[in-house]
Amino acid sequence: MFKPSQIISRRAGLKSLAAAALLGAVGMAPVAAQDVFPSKPLTIVVPFAAGGTTDILARIVSQALQQELGQTVIVDNKPGAGGNIGAAAAARAAADGYTLFMGTVGTHAINASLYQKPGFDPIKDFAPLTRVATVPNLLVANPKQPFKTVKEMIAYAKANPGKLNYGSSGSGSSIHLSGELFRSMTGLDMVHVPYKGSAPAITDLLGNQIAVMFDNMPSAIQHVRSGKLRPIVVTTAKRSPELPDVPTVAEAGVPGYEATSWFGLWTQAKTPAPVQQRLHAAIAKVLKDPAVIKKINDQGGDIVIDTPAEFAAYIKAESAKWGKVVKDSGAQV
Template identity: 55%
Template sequence: MKRILTALALAAAVFAGPAQAQDDFPNRPIRLVVPFAAGGSTDIVARIIAAKMSEILKQQVVVDNRGGAGGNLGAAAVAKAAPDGYTVLMGTVATHAINPALYTKMPYDPVKDFAPVSLLVNVPNVVVVHPSLGVKTTAELIALLKANPDKYEYASSGVGTPLHLSGALFESMAGVKMVHVPYKGAGPAMLDLVGGQVKIMFDNLPSAIGHIRKGSITGVAITTKERSPAAPDLPTVSESGLPGYETYSWNAIFAPAGTPMPIIDKLAKAGAEAVADPDVKAKLADISAVSVGAGPAELAAHVKAELAKWGPVVKASGASINE
């Protein structure tokens, strides 16, 4: 009888251990991996949200920048991490929608290797041109490009980046042809646009809005379905000449596959509360990021839709990276 009771006690301890760990979560700092260098838009968003999540969870959420391979290195590190909620990823349209079609060798599966937690924010892109081009609307830009196929160049932050593919999608939907000029980052591309070396660019709104306000470049249209509160006078591409066009960057938290649902739910709740906080919303709005705070099911559906959307665009662009 004594042996039986001992065995039952041990079994109870085994089954209670994981449950207790989930109940106590988090009892130590959480590492939020940003798969890009410090200072970029994803890093800025992550640090704003991590600070508030630290308050909500009463444990430090530490941003860990692991750039490389378009976000693949950091994402792969999280995919291989222990599924305990203490290592999570700030994923993007690149890591979970574009890279799977762009890279011939992927170190992770964007669906099978991750547990979706929360879609935190959307960041609009914007179509901008040099003032000398003489166009101010999407319809005028399309008319100019149709009359002059392959005459005009458009700049992006690099081959296969969301900004490059925003241009490729524009070409496909509008039935126009431009010459793509990839740069090593959006900063150098913007410098050449301001200088007039290139005439057209697809950029993130946060990095372009200052130049638009100064008048050094012309904002043509926002790429999201709705206008941005940061630039309410700018129409959307869809409403101003190309119905149905939509691109944007987004940031979402993912955990390794197999992370227990109670932990996922705690992280999702903390993320949603963080982006709903008035102070956080204001800070995000300053960089043109729109708070979302959607949960695991919504994020899973979002990733599925984004994969279906960007796969054909990457293929049509001819972009491919063999790493």
């Protein structure tokens, strides 16, 4: 039988052991939480309105990522200022990998040249993960417009200076710059009408409130297939397999014209390297999924999978290219 002093001593020892175990568990909790990523829902910030190409691609990827990561992936649309509002919000997000940014050639290769204060640094504030897709832009017109070809459109614009307006998803977007490049190469007097995304611009185009638009193919192709919009040309060097009867701009009479849009995923720049690697691996895996490939191909897009280093180098080259376009075309916000 234990003596009273022994019982007290044993109880004290048990309390000490329990306290030590508790402290150990508490001390280990943050480490365990860091080791298991993701442990809560993720968000993909889209800097344009719902219904546009950036939004369409983000939702295709988010659905596949949910299954791959085992967590809900929310798409959060923050439109405005040619993508700058959403980009700035993503740049200020916590550096924990739970906020992704579906950016574009506009947000990460054009806006720095077009805006004096975009509100974020596309290089310093973001960690590039991979491109997701490239898509052609498609010049579409309301069927009520009195032209069906580029030559007819040029003739109409020259006969009616300042009366032909074209919409875009926002100043600085690839859609805007595609129009500016066309305007500068043809010498036409066209009026730019910026929106907070492709979807509201398409709505006005369908209502004939704007005449034409150089839209990303995924957000325009359904209206072309239904006959609600008239396709004029694609902006790439080669015709699109999805619309093989639509000529390129060069074929239609403007030699040397070419413009392609691309979309990619970033996370906050200071996100830990292991988390960045986990995200890149998961995104690369879902982009190889035949179901995801088909969905993006059906929209007129082509899948692209980069390493982060390859993506960073590509952004640098694209920034130089589009910076020159902005300067040469005289594009303004």
